[in-house]
Amino acid sequence: MYLIASFHYCLHTELALAKVEELGIKKEQILAVPLGKKGETRHIFDTIHHADGISLFDGGAILGSVGMVLGVIYGFILTWGPIIWGLIGLMGGILLGFLLDLSFSKVRHSKERVKDKDAELFLMVQCDPQQVEDVKKALWDHLALGVAVIPGK
Amino acid sequence: MPPSPAPIVRRPKSAISGHSINVCHLRNPLVVAWSAILPGLGHLYCVAIIEAVFLMIVGGVIIYYSHLLPAIGYTAIGSLAQAKEVFDPQWMLNLPSFYCFSIYDSYVKAVELNKIFDQEQAQYFKNQYQSPLFIMPGSNNNGGI
Known part of the structure; x- marks a missing residue:
């Protein structure tokens, strides 16, 4: 019998494999296929499972700090005081930087968007029919995204 | 084809820096929320200890x-x-500038840690779990991918 499961890159994946090996499955009976990632995707924020480092955060951070400095400086003169103007400058700078980044980078994420739920890794485990339930439980318990059982020798 | 020798080193790659301990962890890039509370907390989360202490x-x-x-x-x-x-x-x-630097830098650190972790784990699985002795479903012989 074969089990096929999909996973994220995550420490739980290694724990799943350790558990499967504890059940008496040899290393030669396990095949792991790490998938390459599709480039050219952009997010506002990177997430824990998807980080390309080209998210739309850089411009916001730069202009945010500039806006905050200017807000604090002019806040000493303006009525509302430096703190409120500093925060306004920060928010305005982040917004401006984000909009500039967005307009320059020609976002195409409607089509090419990689969702967090996409699999990054496939595992294939060959085992005896009586072990199938245990192995399946070990895989599900360690955050498998999906598990399939196919008959084989 | 002989099986490829398994590497002895468990973690050949990790984020090595003079200002932190060497790590290979997934870190949530929403760490910026910590840095917004107090400069340095985000670096602490990314285990950049010296920078965290300095910033705090x-x-x-x-x-x-x-x-x-x-x-x-x-x-x-x-x-x-x-x-x-x-x-x-x-x-x-x-x-x-201090405040925004700590937010941005902790974010960049978290993203870099995640990228290194992904590459490292992919390499680890390739080394460990792609034995040529694995029997593909439907094959008649006793091995060979």
């Missing part, structure tokens, strides 16, 4: 000498003239 101490000094907290208090109760008066501009003007 210097941040505390700047916040103390700029009289930020009394000024926030006065602003909150609406006495804005007093807030302006109690501020020390010379110290206060350090704060925006």
Whole structure:
């Protein structure tokens, strides 16, 4: 019998494999296929499972700090005081930087968007029919995204 | 085909830096929320210990000498003239760049850690779990991918 499961890159994946090996499955009976990632995707924020480092955060951070400095400086003169103007400058700078980044980078994420739920890794485990339930439980318990059982020798 | 030898080193790659301990962890890039609370907390989460300690101490000094907290208090109760008066501009003007730097840098650190982790784990699985002895479903012989 074969089990096929999909996973994220995550420490739980290694724990799943350790558990499967504890059940008496040899290393030669396990095949792991790490998938390459599709480039050219952009997010506002990177997430824990998807980080390309080209998210739309850089411009916001730069202009945010500039806006905050200017807000604090002019806040000493303006009525509302430096703190409120500093925060306004920060928010305005982040917004401006984000909009500039967005307009320059020609976002195409409607089509090419990689969702967090996409699999990054496939595992294939060959085992005896009586072990199938245990192995399946070990895989599900360690955050498998999906598990399939196919008959084989 | 002989099986490829398994590498002895468990973690050949990790984020090595002079300012932190060597790690290979997934870190959530929403770490910026920690850095927004206090400069340095985000670096602590990314285990950049020296930077975290430095940022927290210097941040505390700047916040103390700029009289930020009394000024926030006065602003909150609406006495804005007093807030302006109690501020020390010379110290206060350090704060925006310091604050934004710690947010941005902790974010970049988290993203880099995640990328290194992904590459490293992919390499680890390729080394460990792609034995040529694996029997593919439907094959008649005793092995060979």
